[in-house]
Amino acid sequence: MSQLSHLLYVRAPSSKMRNTFLSLSSAYSATASPKPKCSLSRVCPPDHFALYIRSGAANVVGPKxxxxxxxxxxxxxxxxxxxxxxxxVNGENGVVEKFGYLNMKTGNPQEILTYLKEIKPGMIVLVASFDDITTKLTNEMRNLFVGMGSTFIKSIKRKDNWVFAGRAGTQNRSLFEKQAFNDDRTNIYEGWPDMVEVSGCFPRTIRQVCHL
Structure with a gap:
């Protein structure tokens, strides 16, 4: 065999070698480290969901x-x-049940209230403001968010930015909430505050088992 043909020659692996290679490949795939989700810096524990919420910027750039x-x-x-x-989101399995936006400028307040009341206990609720949210925001709506763990919703005023992640049917204070105040001294856009964001690992809803 010439030197050139020797360089181009590739030996076909035996069946034993192929099986060994496939076993190693499968083992590598099974043990490959999971990657962080939603641009987080770390991987969330199995009983948590990764999330990232960013408010809109003024009334120009939408939220995420x-x-x-x-x-x-x-x-x-x-x-x-x-x-x-x-x-x-279904808090137990992470399935997104529904999403959309509640128009707080021209929407029907009764329809908005009905939508919020229909969110079942245990559901994870993710919220990001865009534009002004106070025009149609009633005290009853604010109280519903308090029932999901919000502590800032009571103080939201015109043109404030707000992001929130909570759980329906709980009175526990959520750690996933931020607010940017509309203040002419600190606003970075023309008449609007800076956008706000929260991210992290949100705990899965644990089903309560009743023992008779």
Whole structure:
């Protein structure tokens, strides 16, 4: 065999070698380290979901909501709108039940209230503001968010930015909430505060078992 042909010659692996290679490949795939989701810096524990929520910027750039590695709502997807952009997730299995935006400028307050009341206990609720959310925001609506763990919703005023992740049917204070105040001294856009964002690992809902 010439030197050139020797360089081009590749020996076909035996069946034993192929099986060994496949076993090693399968083992590598099974043990490959999982990657962080929603641009987090770490991987969430198995009993938690990764999330990232960013409010809109003024009334120009829409918000963004990512859950468990998937962007559900964003300006790029063209599925956001003025008001409360909201994603409702089954807290046990992480399935997105519904999403959309509640128009807090021209929407029907009764329909908005009905939508919020229909969110079942245990559901994870992700919210990002866009534009002004206070025009149609009633005290009853604020109290419903308090029942999901919000502590800032009571103080939201005109043109404030707000992001929140909570759980329906709980009175426990959520750690996933931020607010930017509309203040002429600190606003970075023309008459609007800076956008706000929250991210992290949100605990899965644990089903309560009743023992008779």
């Amino acid at each position: 909501i990512c859950f468990d590695g998937k962007i559900i709502m964003s300006h790029v997807l063209n599925n956001v709108g003025p008001g409360l952009n909201i994603v409702v």
